[in-house]
Amino acid sequence: MTSSYSTNIVIFGGGIAGLWLLNRLRDEGYQAILLESEQLGCGQTLASQGIIHGGLKYALNGALSGAANVISDMPARWRACLAGESDMDLRGCRVLSEHYYMWSDSGFRSKLKTFLGSKSLSGRVSAVDEKQYPDFFKLATVEGTLYKLPDFVLDTASLLQVLAGKQREHIFRLASESYSFERDDKNQVSAIAIADGKKEFSIEAQRFIFSAGKGNKQLINDAGLENAKSQLRPLNMVYVKGKNLPKVFVHCIGDSFSLTPKLTITSHEDVDGTTVWYLGGELAESGVAKDRESQIKAARSLLHNLFPWMDFEETEFNCFTIDRAEANINNNYRPEDAFCIEESNVFVAWPTKLTLTPNLADKIIERLSVSNLTPTPTANHRGLSDVLEAAEIATSRWD
Numbered sequence: 001m002t003s004s005y006s007t008n009i010v011i012f013g014g015g016i017a018g019l020w021l022l023n024r025l026r027d028e029g030y031q032a033i034l035l036e037s038e039q040l041g042c043g044q045t046l047a048s049q050g051i052i053h054g055g056l057k058y059a060l061n062g063a064l065s066g067a068a069n070v071i072s073d074m075p076a077r078w079r080a081c082l083a084g085e086s087d088m089d090l091r092g093c094r095v096l097s098e099h100y101y102m103w104s105d106s107g108f109r110s111k112l113k114t115f116l117g118s119k120s121l122s123g124r125v126s127a128v129d130e131k132q133y134p135d136f137f138k139l140a141t142v143e144g145t146l147y148k149l150p151d152f153v154l155d156t157a158s159l160l161q162v163l164a165g166k167q168r169e170h171i172f173r174l175a176s177e178s179y180s181f182e183r184d185d186k187n188q189v190s191a192i193a194i195a196d197g198k199k200e201f202s203i204e205a206q207r208f209i210f211s212a213g214k215g216n217k218q219l220i221n222d223a224g225l226e227n228a229k230s231q232l233r234p235l236n237m238v239y240v241k242g243k244n245l246p247k248v249f250v251h252c253i254g255d256s257f258s259l260t261p262k263l264t265i266t267s268h269e270d271v272d273g274t275t276v277w278y279l280g281g282e283l284a285e286s287g288v289a290k291d292r293e294s295q296i297k298a299a300r301s302l303l304h305n306l307f308p309w310m311d312f313e314e315t316e317f318n319c320f321t322i323d324r325a326e327a328n329i330n331n332n333y334r335p336e337d338a339f340c341i342e343e344s345n346v347f348v349a350w351p352t353k354l355t356l357t358p359n360l361a362d363k364i365i366e367r368l369s370v371s372n373l374t375p376t377p378t379a380n381h382r383g384l385s386d387v388l389e390a391a392e393i394a395t396s397r398w399d
Contacts (some may be wrong), residue, residue, distance in 0.1 A: 003201040007031045007381045008373070010205045012219055013212030014040040014171065014391055016048075016156070017360060018349045018384065019163035019372040021211060022170065023088060024361040029375035030368075033203075033384065034167070034391075037176040037215065041160040042394035044213045045320040045354075047237065049266040050159075051100065051281050052078045052355045074355040075150045082360070088358065094158040096268065097249040100151035101128070103137070103144055103306075104253045134255075136246045141309040153249055153266050156354075160393050170381075172388035176215070181208075181223045188345040189223055199387050206373055209364065210348045213325040220348060228341045228348035231328035234321055236287035238279040238299040239398050242315035245275040252281070252306050260285060263302060270399045278398075288321065295319045320397055326350050340364055342371075 009025055011018045014036030025032040054075050080086035082093060130138075130147040137146055175196065182202070184190040191204040210219045210228075217230040236268060251261035264281035279299055287295040296317045303312055327339040327350050338360035340349040347367070351360040 003383075003387070005201065005381045006204040007386055008376055009033075009207045009209060010035060010203060010207065011209045011211060013210065014164075015043055015045040015211070015213055015217060016159060016163065016354060016357055017211040017213070017349065018043070018209075019160070019167070019171075021089065021349075021361050022167050022207060022365060023163055024365060026167065026170070027087070028365060031376065031381070033173045035174040036171065036386075036391040037174060037212075040164055040171070041156065043164060043215070044322065044324060044364055045156055045160065046394055046396050047235075047320075048156050048354045049264065049278055050154040050156045050354070051095065051151055051264075051266065053100070054149065054213045063305035063392075065256060071353070072356055074358070075152060077358055078154075078355070079152075081309065087396065088163055089359075090159070092158070093162045094155035095153050096153040096266065097247070098152050099249070100101075100149045100153060101134070101250040102149055102253060103250050106145075114364040134248075136248050139309050140307075149251075150169075155268070157393075157396060164393060167185050168390065169385065171391050172384060173391040174388060176218065179222075183344070190345065194387075196387070197276075203381065203389055205386075206345070207368065208346045210346060211350075213350070214323050216325060216348055216350070219252055223344070225343050226344060227343050228346075229253050229328035230348075230350075231326055232323040233326065233334075234288045234323050235284040235339065236290060236295050236319055237284050238287075238295060238317065238319040240277040240279065240299070240303075240312070240315050240317050241270060241274050241398060242277075242312070243274055243276055245315065247275065248277065263306060268396070268398070270396070276398045285318075292319055297310065318398070326352055338363060340367070351354050 008030045009032040011032060011034040014034055018034050020031055022034045032063055052075050054072050077086060081088045081090040084091040126148050128148050133146055170326060179192050179194045181189050182191040182193055187209055191202045193202045210216045212219055214232060218226050220230065240265045245265040248265050249267060250265050252263040253261055261281040263279060263283050266278045267274040268278055270276055283299060283302055287298060296319055300312065300318060327335050329335055335352050338351045338356040340347050340363055347364055349360055351357045
């Protein structure tokens with residue numbers, strides 16, 4: 001006999017987006033569970049640099065784009081959550097740096113881009129007096145200008161711990177090859193059938209939410225959805241370990257025509273307490289076609305050129321590729337805001353960026369309200385822990 005369980009909402013994907021949604025939905029009174037095929041945060045979440053930013057990189061041409069306007073209020077909203085004063089209580093999440101910086105070299109285009117960006121975000125970006133430079137930039141042997149941004153950096157591992165810790169009994173691991181979707185007589189997705197070894201059971205729900213990042217493509221195919229489309233933008237991320245590395249949090253604005261920072265650095269610690277520089281920006285985007293040796297060589301060269309006063313001889317370099325997943329709208333156009341599309345009782349959702357995760361939850365909760373889906377206390381999923389194991393939290397690549 002096949003067991004049957006029920007709930008209001010089933011969320012697929014245990015990154016920050018899925019965990020945030022789980023917390024918000026349960027706070028709204030919905031009976032919701034989350035299913036993760038691997039480990040919580042193992043994809044884009046722990047590959048993120050953890051920057052909660054206010055849109056500077058979209059304003060380097062001197063004009064506020066739609067993306068810059070959407071993101072501009074995000075640092076303040078996240079700070080309220082960290083203080084336990086908003087719709088998500090993130091007290092206990094570790095902040096790696098309360099400030100983020102932008103460094104312009106002496107090149108003409110570099111100076112122009114940082115100047116235009118600072119003017120576009122007037123009141124939110126300020127030049128730093130040399131007397132107030134962080135210790136790392138006080139040692140600079142090249143000409144440059146430093147700006148302080150409203151952005152800050154979170155430890156994504158601790159963010160995962162906080163979000164997952166509130167809902168452990170509602171988070172389960174489900175192997176991607178063990179399920180199939182079922183439809184009702186109105187051709188709406190109504191249940192997920194699971195055959196895991198000798199166990200066969202189903203979970204009925206009123207709505208399903210796909211927030212699995214790269215995994216959304218497979219979920220879309222499995223559910224037979226026609227309108228939701230996914231796209232990937234790959235990165236080749238480099239990290240550098242060194243006991244003597246200082247903590248640095250900065251966008252380095254280059255002299256090319258690109259509006260992407262030449263290099264974006266955040267600083268972390270591995271499990272042994274060794275400092276890790278995590279390198280993104282143009283280096284990561286342009287390095288997708290490079291093999292490991294070539295990408296590390298490019299990273300070493302760039303760091304030496306940007307910071308000639310630093311010694312990188314006793315450091316360890318490594319790199320890995322990661323796919324950023326986004327909605328594919330209007331022939332590969334990149335969405336400027338968090339995005340979700342509804343089809344056949346399913347929401348397919350992408351936050352687009354870590355910083356926009358709260359916006360994604362807002363959009364879905366608003367749509368649930370409009371669709372008249374009301375929380376029901378009669379859901380029956382308490383026995384799921386007998387047939388599904390708990391999903392564990394992943395560790396950072398440098399651990």
